[in-house]
Amino acid sequence: MSESPNAIFSSLEINVDRLMEPLKKKKEKIPRQRIPGQNPEDRIHNFNEVPYGFTPEVAILEATRCIMCKKPKCVDGCPVEIDIPAFIKLIQEGDFLGAARKIKEDNALPAICGRVCPQEDQCELVCVLGIKGEPVAIGALERFAADYERNTGRVEVPEIAPPTGKRVAVVGSGPAGLTVAGELAKKGHQVTIFEALHKTGGVLVYGIPEFRLPKSIVQAEVDYVKSMGVQIKTNAVIGKIQTVNDLLKNGYHAVFLGTGAGLPYFMNIPGENLNGVYSANEYLTRSNLMKAYLFPQYDTPIARSRRVAVIGGGNVAMDSARTALRLGAEEVQIVYRRSRKEMPARIEEIERAEEEGIIFNLLTNPKRMLGNEEGWVTGMECLKMELGEPDSSGRRRPVPIPGSEFMMEADTVVVAIGNGPNPLVPNTTPGLKTSKWGNILADQDTARTSKRRVWAGGDIVLGAATVILAMGEGKKAARSIHAYLMGKK
Amino acid sequence: MNEILRKRVLAEGVVEFDIDAPLVARKRKAGQFIVLRINEQGERIPLTIADAWPRKGIIRIVFQVVGKTTEHLATLGEGDSLQDVVGPLGKPTHIERFGTVVCIGGGIGIAPIYPIAKALKGARNGVISIIGARTKELLIMEKEMARTSHQLLISTDDGSYGHHGFVTDVLKNLIDSGTSIDQVFAVGPVIMMKMICKLTRTHDLPTIVSLNPIMVDATGMCGACRVEVGGETKFACVDGPEFDGHRVNFDGLIKRQRMYLDQEKVSWEAYHKGKQEEHSRLGE
Ligand SMILES: Cc1cc2nc3c(=O)[nH]c(=O)nc-3n(C[C@H](O)[C@H](O)[C@H](O)COP(=O)(O)OP(=O)(O)OC[C@H]3O[C@@H](n4cnc5c(N)ncnc54)[C@H](O)[C@@H]3O)c2cc1C
Ligand code: FES
Numbered sequence: 001m002s003e004s005p006n007a008i009f010s011s012l013e014i015n016v017d018r019l020m021e022p023l024k025k026k027k028e029k030i031p032r033q034r035i036p037g038q039n040p041e042d043r044i045h046n047f048n049e050v051p052y053g054f055t056p057e058v059a060i061l062e063a064t065r066c067i068m069c070k071k072p073k074c075v076d077g078c079p080v081e082i083d084i085p086a087f088i089k090l091i092q093e094g095d096f097l098g099a100a101r102k103i104k105e106d107n108a109l110p111a112i113c114g115r116v117c118p119q120e121d122q123c124e125l126v127c128v129l130g131i132k133g134e135p136v137a138i139g140a141l142e143r144f145a146a147d148y149e150r151n152t153g154r155v156e157v158p159e160i161a162p163p164t165g166k167r168v169a170v171v172g173s174g175p176a177g178l179t180v181a182g183e184l185a186k187k188g189h190q191v192t193i194f195e196a197l198h199k200t201g202g203v204l205v206y207g208i209p210e211f212r213l214p215k216s217i218v219q220a221e222v223d224y225v226k227s228m229g230v231q232i233k234t235n236a237v238i239g240k241i242q243t244v245n246d247l248l249k250n251g252y253h254a255v256f257l258g259t260g261a262g263l264p265y266f267m268n269i270p271g272e273n274l275n276g277v278y279s280a281n282e283y284l285t286r287s288n289l290m291k292a293y294l295f296p297q298y299d300t301p302i303a304r305s306r307r308v309a310v311i312g313g314g315n316v317a318m319d320s321a322r323t324a325l326r327l328g329a330e331e332v333q334i335v336y337r338r339s340r341k342e343m344p345a346r347i348e349e350i351e352r353a354e355e356e357g358i359i360f361n362l363l364t365n366p367k368r369m370l371g372n373e374e375g376w377v378t379g380m381e382c383l384k385m386e387l388g389e390p391d392s393s394g395r396r397r398p399v400p401i402p403g404s405e406f407m408m409e410a411d412t413v414v415v416a417i418g419n420g421p422n423p424l425v426p427n428t429t430p431g432l433k434t435s436k437w438g439n440i441l442a443d444q445d446t447a448r449t450s451k452r453r454v455w456a457g458g459d460i461v462l463g464a465a466t467v468i469l470a471m472g473e474g475k476k477a478a479r480s481i482h483a484y485l486m487g488k489k
Numbered sequence: 490m491n492e493i494l495r496k497r498v499l500a501e502g503v504v505e506f507d508i509d510a511p512l513v514a515r516k517r518k519a520g521q522f523i524v525l526r527i528n529e530q531g532e533r534i535p536l537t538i539a540d541a542w543p544r545k546g547i548i549r550i551v552f553q554v555v556g557k558t559t560e561h562l563a564t565l566g567e568g569d570s571l572q573d574v575v576g577p578l579g580k581p582t583h584i585e586r587f588g589t590v591v592c593i594g595g596g597i598g599i600a601p602i603y604p605i606a607k608a609l610k611g612a613r614n615g616v617i618s619i620i621g622a623r624t625k626e627l628l629i630m631e632k633e634m635a636r637t638s639h640q641l642l643i644s645t646d647d648g649s650y651g652h653h654g655f656v657t658d659v660l661k662n663l664i665d666s667g668t669s670i671d672q673v674f675a676v677g678p679v680i681m682m683k684m685i686c687k688l689t690r691t692h693d694l695p696t697i698v699s700l701n702p703i704m705v706d707a708t709g710m711c712g713a714c715r716v717e718v719g720g721e722t723k724f725a726c727v728d729g730p731e732f733d734g735h736r737v738n739f740d741g742l743i744k745r746q747r748m749y750l751d752q753e754k755v756s757w758e759a760y761h762k763g764k765q766e767e768h769s770r771l772g773e
Contacts, residue, residue: 240516240576263709275745275748276748278712281710282705285706285710286705295752295756299530299557303748374744375741375747
């Protein structure tokens with residue numbers, strides 16, 4: 001979909017001398033390089049990716065800002081401990097392919113992580129340069145190296161160990177499942193992924209929108225995992241077509257469950273089943289997975305709205321609001337019960353949403369939804385809130401201000417207040433223990449579950465978390481599964 | 490990719506496919522459904538598994554042309570393949586030996602009631618079936634229903650075959666004649682199921698209905714399929730599709746089914762325009 005990276009790399013006549021110039025300038029005050037991208041006025045009318053990414057020149061310039069700490073804090077800040085200074089060094093030297101391969105030693109999905117990781121809370125948060133000025137743009141550099149490798153068509157298949165004769169079933173093809181599959185395939189195990197939907201990638205394909213994560217990039221990463229010999233069976237709902245016990249009986253030595261947090265929560269307020277009221281999962285799935293934004297060229301419809309209200313303050317809410325805008329809504333409002341400071345969305349996403357003209361109704365909570373004769377939503381009655389004492393999450397609890405009710409017009413409402421674990425696999429797997437919220441219980445270090453030969457990781461264990469944490473869990477699980485498979489003759 | 494092995498036109502606008510789907514055929518139980526997608530641009534639509542042959546690896550679906558996707562589907566033939574078939578989805582019908590059961594299928598609802606009747610007969614129930622259609626030509630699967638029922642009653646709205654009137658009338662006559670009934674199953678247009686439930690409620694006859702709201706993933710991930718049952722929101726794709734008919738909010742379901750009427754028309758028109766253009770191109 002997005003043409004931007006190709007456009008950059010098609011002009012790739014690298015003049016090494018010119019590229020090395022910044023290096024010679026020593027470490028004088030080079031400011032953090034900005035990532036160019038589409039203007040808000042233009043981008044709200046298309047689904048193309050917003051930031052274009054660095055050009056080689058700018059990437060080298062940004063890389064030279066890194067002071068190569070002896071004890072790099074950024075590596076500790078990274079959930080999968082990418083050797084950040086090493087890959088940045090390679091970018092400094094103009095060895096972009098080398099940089100990409102360096103990252104891939106620890107992270108199989110760098111083009112994705114470079115785009116969606118909350119670097120501001122991880123590697124960039126602890127970057128030493130950030131103490132006095134601005135941290136190195138590690139995420140943008142990661143993205144640059146991965147895009148360079150992909151766009152030059154020189155993606156290397158890693159070395160695969162000789163076949164071990166062991167078979168592993170991976171349930172779910174989100175970042176957790178893809179990571180486990182890739183890691184175990186490298187070790188010579190025969191891996192099959194079972195995915196309920198018709199496309200591979202989990203939230204990366206059904207949830208996160210094209211303008212933030214182009215689907216061609218997810219596809220390239222999936223192809224990379226496939227190139228290691230991983231088999232993928234789509235349209236396979238485990239628990240229905242086969243149970244976990246069936247898999248264990250039918251020749252799989254181990255099973256990994258990476259089924260994600262795919263159960264949408266609703267508010268349980270009156271009027272929530274009116275037409276035009278969506279869960280964020282449905283709204284985003286229609287738009288992303290089913291490509292409703294290309295209706296009627298694609299068959300799946302989505303509400304064509306004028307005024308959209310999105311309830312929630314996380315990434316999912318921002319994605320829904322920005323999708324609504326691109327689908328042609330005249331006015332999009334975020335309705336969030338705490339203040340801006342407590343919003344769980346990435347700052348970058350909140351800023352982009354603000355730039356695009358999305359209205360933020362903070363300290364506001366819907367009380368009920370109202371509809372017309374035909375059963376369509378027409379608006380919400382909301383309450384103003386104020387922040388009280390901190391709750392168990394440490395954030396100050398929002399409390400309603402009595403008598404502060406007011407009306408908000410809306411012909412579409414998207415409920416983005418969170419997702420729980422889908423109960424399908426736990427319900428059909430005897431011996432698999434879950435928490436009281438339905439998350440699968442797994443050992444923190446090994447990702448082993450209460451059931452023999454079954455491991456679990458990602459959102460199904462952590463609750464709705466992040467791509468990189470899901471991958472981190474996948475790596476842990478892969479290590480433990482590998483040890484188990486090799487220990488047993 | 491799943492191949493269409495056999496196609497039959499059962500009535501005008503009603504088509505039956507036998508599809509190659511070995512794993513689904515082996516696992517499915519009465520009351521379950523599949524979701525299919527014709528091609529890359531296609532939408533995901535749920536269809537009940539009307540029958541299955543586990544050893545041959547075949548499932549049967551029956552559908553009525555009601556919009557763009559079903560119209561397109563009906564143009565496919567033997568040897569063509571569907572992009573995606575996923576299933577078996579939903580909870581199977583709760584089957585036990587109830588005693589005497591009445592299975593009611595209205596219009597295209599006869600296709601989903603058939604596997605239920607078959608399973609009930611297999612569980613040694615006395616099966617009385619009532620099937621109905623607008624007119625004789627549109628009545629489908631009469632032979633199959635006769636085979637799985639101890640008694641088969643038929644109605645047509647226009648009186649061209651069987652009882653002149655609705656399936657509800659036939660049920661009412663049955664009740665009034667003093668037949669003892671232990672359990673009722675009804676599948677068909679929402680309005681039919683609503684009327685049936687209104688009748689059976691007054692006679693205290695437990696009634697199971699199979700609901701068909703709009704679905705997307707059909708794995709419990711989106712909530713498009715939510716229906717109100719006993720004042721609670723349920724996801725029909727995973728909590729159903731069968732529910733206690735006396736607790737279902739049918740009016741809410743009727744409204745939700747109409748959510749995309751406008752877009753369905755747009756989609757249908759675009760499809761026909763495309764077909765016309767293709768015709769004129771080929772004609773030149
Ligand atoms: C809209 C949205 C935006 C987000 N934005 C960000 C972001 O910017 N940065 C970030 O780091 N994180 C973000 N997240 C969170 C992140 O996407 C998740 O934490 C991550 O995808 C979890 O990975 P996973 O592999 O555990 O599960 P998932 O990605 O949820 O994948 C699970 C897969 O398992 C499949 N599955 C489920 N049940 C079965 C079954 N029974 N049989 C077979 N397959 C099954 C599902 O279909 C799905 O494909 C976002 C999430 C959403 C919803
Ligand atoms: S169709 Fe998506 S949850 Fe039922």
